[in-house]
Amino acid sequence: MSNENQNNEKLAVAEKAITFVNDGDIVGLGTGSTATLAIQQLAKLIANGLKIQAVPSSEATKALAISLGIPLLALGEASSIDISIDGADEFTANLELIKGGGGALFREKVMASLSKKSIIITDSSKRVEKLGAFKVPIEFNPNAEAYVFKALQKLSSHPVKRIKNDKVFVTDNGNCIFDTDFGLIDNPTVLASELDQIVGVLAHGIFVNLTSVILMAHGDEIISFTKK
Missing domain, CATH: 3.30.70.260 (ACT domain)
Incomplete structure (x- = not known):
């Protein structure tokens, strides 16, 4: 897959994910390139009047959210999160993940555990039959x-x-x-x-039983994976 196609898939799935965010939600913000795109798209909705509080999963995500004017709540202060949006390094159709390539796995796992709805967004290169090619x-x-x-x-x-x-x-x-x-x-x-x-x-970085849905972009299509 070319970098351009991969970037297009990441943007498409990021745009899809933020449609699940509702006014008044507490939103978990993931870490990594695909999550960054979702955060940037979310900031546009906030500029147009969406009212949310966001919980960052890393210092890098916190800095990005502040730069975009997204109101924040510290992870340690959140007793629950309505919806979180994050990426993955690998995933299976059974909603098993490997995460942590960016080093934020602990806070990402806390965020996922707090989330009523945990959405993972990826391009099609991240899907595998078995985890483990990614360390x-x-x-x-x-x-x-x-x-x-x-x-x-x-x-x-x-x-x-x-x-x-x-x-x-x-x-x-x-x-x-x-x-x-x-x-x-x-x-x-x-x-x-x-x-x-x-x-x-x-x-x-092994995430099991922590994901509600995986949205994967494949070309012009968004494919949804849920628990079987």
Whole structure:
């Protein structure tokens, strides 16, 4: 897929997603290139009179929302979110996701957990039959690095500490990330449960039972995936 076609798909699905936002909603704002397009489109609706409060899932999203004049509520102050709009690095038709390529997986997972309706928007390149071609991001406390590394190896994985711009990547929460290769994942729910039990892991990028609908742009078509 060319970059132009991919960008066109991202814009089309972003425009579709914001049609689900209603006046008075508390709206969760995701992180990443596709979510950014949705935020920009949402800002246009606000300029035309839509009244909402938005909850950002990262410091980058917070800065973007402020620059666009979107009224914000801190994630930690939100007891529930009416609708959230976010992207994904991979997804299956069963609404299983890998997220966290941008490093915001913990706050994105909190946002999804708070959301009455969680919408994931993607272009068609993100759909897979099985998760795992995209490495699973795992955010960990630096004090537990050696322990988490060994625990991940015991799960037959290959964790690699994330480096960006020749420096160790540090999340908005002051933690680090292992990008972890598990191969193709036969049972994401089981793996998610195993990762949840590792001391020192704040969050991992496997999202199961957290998504209401996935909207995928494919050419000129928007395809909707819901729980079977």
